[in-house]
Amino acid sequence: MFRARLAPITPRPIIPIWGFCISSSSDKLKMLMKINTYLLVISIIFTWPQIAAAELPVSEELLNSVFMLSSVDSNTCATAFTIEDGTLVTNSHVLDALCKAPPCRSLVLRRGVALGGMAGPEIAHNGIKIIADIRSLDFALVKIDTDEDINGVFRLTEPKRSDQIASLGFEKCKKLTLSRGKVLSSDSLYLYTSTRGKHGVSGSPVFRSDYSLAGVVDEASSINGALLSTFFGKRFYNRAVRAEQILNITKTPLAERLLYQAETLWDYYQSGVSSTTGSARFFKSMGFMDSYRALREELLTTKLTSDALALLNVSSTAPDFLPRIHISAQPNRLTSAVERISLAASLEYNGPYKHLYRKIDLNKFKAELLKTPRSEQQVELLAETVRAVLKSGYMGIERTLISWLLKWLPAVAFFLVIWGASLGYVFAVIKGSILKRLIASAVIGLLLWPLSFFLFLIWTSRRKPS
Structure with missing residues (x-):
């Protein structure tokens, strides 16, 4: 008789969320949208450093603005770079090591050519002229007497904030290495960065995406990093002298x-x-x-x-x-x-x-x-x-050293006693000539001790009596 009229069916919008199609009328829609938003924010947080770092352009002009300084025998080397007017910038301790008495015509200067590659051929020059050698702040400005165009892309500008930076230097006197990172902390003289390097990067530029100079690498940012690099070849975080110090000195x-x-x-x-x-x-x-x-x-x-x-x-x-x-x-x-x-x-x-x-x-x-x-x-x-x-x-330095010595001396003495006793035991147990026993004791004492000594004890306990 009477039929209820059915309202026309309106298609409900389908909203794609991370690969799923969810009806807008679903009770789970709001929750999924929140999850979607949270995931998007998290992805931006974790990918933004890579996105921002990718904005640091690596051009031929940039690579050609970085130089490897070395002695004639190449036993000592470091990095330097040039700013727009052709002034060469490096560390004062680098200049002290490679240039004892200007004009230093024996100083070997090679330009960066390719990222990850060795430095180019030696640049002919007639010596250098020191503009400023600021040893207390560890940077130096010099002019190179050469016919080649060595003007660089780096610019000395007023300080400005930039989270993303990069450093470029010759690690171990070998490959030109680019390290991207950010400023972790700073004080009035230094920037402590997450850019990394090895020995040889002293004098490297720390710069922003527009090639404005942020600082000059002078050493590892911590003693732990320096020790790990020296003994195990690990890369350390770079510390850099702030570029505004260089700018202020020039003024x-x-x-x-x-x-x-x-x-x-x-x-x-x-x-x-x-x-x-x-x-x-x-x-x-x-x-x-x-x-x-x-x-x-x-x-x-x-x-x-x-x-x-x-x-x-x-x-x-x-x-x-x-x-x-x-x-x-x-x-x-x-x-x-x-x-x-x-x-x-x-x-x-x-x-x-x-x-x-x-x-x-x-x-x-x-x-x-x-x-x-x-x-x-x-x-x-x-x-x-x-x-x-x-x-x-x-x-103070003097009393701190004494206190550390007194603190660790008992532990060191105990270690030496145990180590010496283990070597004496090996010497006494091993049969044969004195030379054979000395060699066995030295091998066990120097090779993965105390593990080597424990293995020796196991071996002697299982050995059949002769």
Whole structure:
């Protein structure tokens, strides 16, 4: 009779989700869409570094801007690169190793040709001219006297943020290797990157996708990486001197470069050394002392005030010697900077100790400084430096080495006793000539000990008596 009218059937949209066709009316649609979104976000997070790194172009001009520097016998080598005006950039320690006395016509210079390949033929030149050799910051700028066009693609620009970087250098004096990565951390002087390298990459450029320079590789970012590379050939994470330091030096007049280095080292001490603890503090202290000594040697070759000359000797004594050095009522900026880094060097080497293990009385130290013509601001800055070291508990390089020795000496002695006893046992058990017994003991003691000794015990226990 009466029939209910059926509404026209409207096709329901079919939505493809990760290979499945799901009806939009399904109760599971929202959940699957959320899963789809989450998976998409996760995939972007994990693939973005590769996508961004792929944007770093590898062109012929880029490869030709990187050079391998080596001695005539090729026993010593490193990397260098040129910026747009043809200036060659490398590390100061590279220049010291390969160029003892300019113009260094014996320096062998080869250009990068192909990624993963050896360097090209030797470039003829008539020597080099050093524009800047900043040993305390470990970089050098030189000009090459050559007829070839060696202008590079790398640019010195104002600092800018870029997560994705790359380094390009000659590992082990062999293949030109590109390593992509990012900046893991930084301080006022260095970038600690995830780009990797081996010995030979010192002086390599660290650059962004537009070829603007981010830094210059100077060493491994950690002592563990350096040791693993030395003994096992592993690649280490690169540490790089920040490119803005190079840019700032080029803008700084020659007469003010020592002041710039002293103030830069002080900034690095505050941002990169004093803020660390444990073994990291020890190894950063070692690096800081190397930089300080390099600057000290350069300062001693220039005309300094008697105040500054006296301050340069503080680092070899306990920090409480500082108040005894007379400072004029209005010291110049260089003298004030030298005083700060000399105190920092003394604290890093000797620790905050007056003698033996007796720490400095900070109140007395500050009171003695206030009796001198130093300004209250300078006294407070020096006192705060000592206070920070006292608070950190750092003992200084010398006492840290002694404490480590005392800590590990019993374990090392125990190991040597066990090792020696096992070799003595092998020598006593093995039958035959003395030479045969010595060889057997040496093989077991040096080849996979103690596993070799355990295998020897098993073998002797199963051997039939003769």
